[in-house]
Amino acid sequence: MGVVKRFLQGIFSENPVLFLMIGLVPAIGVTHLAVNGLFVGITTTAVVLAALIVGLILTKVVPNEAQSFLYLALLAIFTTLAHRILVVAYPEIVVGLGMYFPLMVVYGFGLLKASLVNNPIESVAKGLGTGIGFTIILTLVGVIREFLGAGEIFGKTILELDMQIFSLASTVPGGFVILGLLMALINAITKKGGEING
Amino acid sequence: MANGLDFLANGVVSNNLLLFQALGLFALTRYTRDSLTAVKAGLGILLSMVTATVVLWGVNQWIPASFGLELPVLLLIALCSSFLWQKILGGSKWVEGFDYSLTSGLLNTAIVGALLLSLNDGVAGSALVSYGFSAGLGLGLALVVLAGIRERLEMAPVPKALQGVPILLISAGLLAMALMGFRF
Numbered sequence: 001m002g003v004v005k006r007f008l009q010g011i012f013s014e015n016p017v018l019f020l021m022i023g024l025v026p027a028i029g030v031t032h033l034a035v036n037g038l039f040v041g042i043t044t045t046a047v048v049l050a051a052l053i054v055g056l057i058l059t060k061v062v063p064n065e066a067q068s069f070l071y072l073a074l075l076a077i078f079t080t081l082a083h084r085i086l087v088v089a090y091p092e093i094v095v096g097l098g099m100y101f102p103l104m105v106v107y108g109f110g111l112l113k114a115s116l117v118n119n120p121i122e123s124v125a126k127g128l129g130t131g132i133g134f135t136i137i138l139t140l141v142g143v144i145r146e147f148l149g150a151g152e153i154f155g156k157t158i159l160e161l162d163m164q165i166f167s168l169a170s171t172v173p174g175g176f177v178i179l180g181l182l183m184a185l186i187n188a189i190t191k192k193g194g195e196i197n198g
Numbered sequence: 199m200a201n202g203l204d205f206l207a208n209g210v211v212s213n214n215l216l217l218f219q220a221l222g223l224f225a226l227t228r229y230t231r232d233s234l235t236a237v238k239a240g241l242g243i244l245l246s247m248v249t250a251t252v253v254l255w256g257v258n259q260w261i262p263a264s265f266g267l268e269l270p271v272l273l274l275i276a277l278c279s280s281f282l283w284q285k286i287l288g289g290s291k292w293v294e295g296f297d298y299s300l301t302s303g304l305l306n307t308a309i310v311g312a313l314l315l316s317l318n319d320g321v322a323g324s325a326l327v328s329y330g331f332s333a334g335l336g337l338g339l340a341l342v343v344l345a346g347i348r349e350r351l352e353m354a355p356v357p358k359a360l361q362g363v364p365i366l367l368i369s370a371g372l373l374a375m376a377l378m379g380f381r382f
Contacts, residue, residue: 176371
């Protein structure tokens, strides 16, 4: 399979949130604001790609049995680095994310494992596609939840109402419902059944 | 929080890791196809979480407060506790055939999340174990209840697009909304 196909696979047919059910924690936990979804998506993509590239370079010197631990250690290093940089550049967003930022190591590990294929170049292409697919869905869920829950999109007021359309959209229970309905909509469009893979 | 009952009420109902923190969703999508699998997964997570909090209680005073060193230590604790129970439960007859693999143990955000939350909330000493037990019990119960709902939904005329994970997430959301009325 070509590099472009792998890249597109990560965005569409093997989208981590919609079809592989990976990264559901940030997709519900942080997306009450659209900016959080975009921020976590981009940061996770960068962290996973960095860990993936360094991991692929080190693969030859690390035994197969220890590769999961290598990737986990690399994710921990890059997440810590990203935290150190971003807490200075965007303190409000990083503090607002709370524990979901360090948890990037765990859900990033799922994204990284989903990106690994036999060819290293294709793995990086798929990793980039998976990260972009992940970012698109997190941002989309964030936009929907912020609009329904607060009448805003990226902090800009769209609807000024005394009572919001669906105030619970800003909460975690509302996030479950919105993500479930979005998955059902995508299933209806793509004519898929909704059952998980594997 | 004053005593164990407060931790229990918080862990099981008002701050349920799965329903109100969106943690452990990997287990929700994989281990709720039937009630027995959900019970086994819940038990595995509960034991891992209690073990992790016991270890954290022991090493807590030596963990530096900075994020840089805290995260690898918490990861190592979560990894070792889930790996330990994977080995123990994987070898017992009762959980024969149960896919509590290393990868799924590693991927469990609930264990790492519970450790991070306990440190953020300033829980220390023996209270950490009560915290871990309550959080694990709450997560396990939520898994079992949602597995029961999923089993019932398999017999219901659910539209094709909603079948599987979408209806499961919507059910989890509605269950969480119902429990919001009992928040302490």
